[in-house]
Amino acid sequence: MASICVVGAGRMGSALARAFLRAGYVTHVWNRTPAKGEALAALGARFVPSLHQAIAASDIVVVNVIDYAAADAHLRSASVTRALGRKLLVQLTSGSPSQARQTGEWAKGHGVGYLDGAIMATPNFIGEPSATILYSGSQHAFDENRDVFLALGGNAVHVGDDFGHASALDIALLSQLWGTLFGTLQAIAVSQAEGIELDAYARYLQPFKPTIDGAVADLVTRARDGRYRGDDQTLAAIAAHYSAFQPLLEVSRERGLNRAVPDAFDSIFKAAIAAGHLQDDFAALTRFMR
Ligand SMILES: NC(=O)c1ccc[n+]([C@@H]2O[C@H](COP(=O)([O-])OP(=O)(O)OC[C@H]3O[C@@H](n4cnc5c(N)ncnc54)[C@H](OP(=O)(O)O)[C@@H]3O)[C@@H](O)[C@H]2O)c1
Structure with missing residues (x-):
């Protein structure tokens, strides 16, 4: 069984x-x-005050501190880099993906095996069996140490050789989370301004969720396939979305709500409409996010 050093x-x-x-x-x-x-030592960890000694005593070094810096x-x-030699x-x-790639290249340059991971x-x-951690880098290094990674989460996934891909997926998935959370902030602001109880909002959200999930899945599929033109399968063209979006601008103005989020949406809609995409699928907006 490999011995581990946890840094952080x-x-x-x-x-x-x-x-x-x-x-x-x-x-x-x-x-x-x-x-x-020292608190972890009470649980059986070997607490080593010197980092290079902790690394020298281990086969695999898992780092989790606040940031790459x-x-x-x-x-x-110098002493730590030396101790890392030939370990994973x-x-x-x-x-960021570029920080992961730079660290991967640095490790390779010093004969150190490297995997970059994102904890989801x-x-x-x-x-727990449900915990997802994404890893990128050498498939071989991942496969050889799969049991080590499974100890951290039952859903340990190798996402590719490019060191940056775990981090890129982390950013993409967190963007999805923040989009939902900021959307929820907007919904709370509108509900409160218009005298709707938040419990009632939550109740009406439930039956609307399949529609949201369906629209997200459709958007991702269309973006993958490059199907931006409005067609028979289009759920709602940009024109329909933009029309339904106007009342959000109006209520935000009337009630003095923070308009940062609706204004950001509006600027993307307007750019696409100015470029002639009014009757295209919502997926046509992907071009205006680049
Ligand atoms: N918490 C989560 O839910 C979560 C989820 C996914 C990913 N992550 C990621 O995991 C990492 C750690 O997050 P956390 O929640 O554990 O944060 P945390 O509780 O604030 O711990 C930060 C760790 O970084 C160390 N640290 C900070 N500055 C340092 C420096 N200049 N030199 C050496 N060590 C330093 C701290 O050491 P000291 O004890 O000496 O301050 C501590 O061990 C972050 O990159 C975070 O984004 C966290």
Whole structure:
């Protein structure tokens, strides 16, 4: 069984270390602020105050700190880089695709195996069968250590060789989440301004959800296939959407609501309409997001 070093014992890093301990891995922990690592020692982790010693004692190094700058500040010191040689470095810190690619190239240049991961879960789901973690980089490195990754989440998925792809998917999926959350903020603002109870809003949202999910699925499929023209299968053309969207602008004006979100939607609609897409499918807007 491989021995693991978890670098970072914040909320997520601690959850990762606890999951490794539960799965029976010898787990070394290093954290900038030692007290957090010491708390894990009570659960059986080997807390090592020196990072390069913690890494030297392990086969696989899993990093989860606040950002890549914090990770780099520690991993790229001469003694730590030396200790990493020929081991597998798994970067689970959130970052951009280019940061993942740069770190992957840096690791390769130092003879260190590298996988970049994106954790699509909160700490309470770590180690659960439903927890999804996406990994990119060498398929071989992923397959060889699949059990290690399954200890962190039952849905451990290799998404491609490009080091940046886990992070790119993370950004795309979070965009979906934020779109929904900001849409919900807008819905709450309109409901409250118009005297609709939020419980009632939530009740009417339920039966509308299949329509939302269907429209999202249709949009993704059309974007994949490049089917932007309005056709027999079009659910609603841009003209219909834009007409239904006007009352949101109106109620926002009348009630003095924050217009940042509707104004952003409006600017995208207007750009597409000015370019002659009024009768095209909503999917034609994809061109105006680039
Ligand atoms: N929490 C979540 O639900 C979640 C979900 C998915 C992904 N993530 C990602 O996981 C990472 C950690 O998140 P978290 O929720 O665990 O945050 P957190 O509880 O705030 O922990 C941050 C960790 O980063 C360390 N750190 C911060 N600055 C550092 C520096 N300059 N040098 C060394 N270590 C430094 C902290 O060490 P100290 O203890 O010394 O401050 C701590 O171990 C982030 O990239 C986050 O985006 C989190």
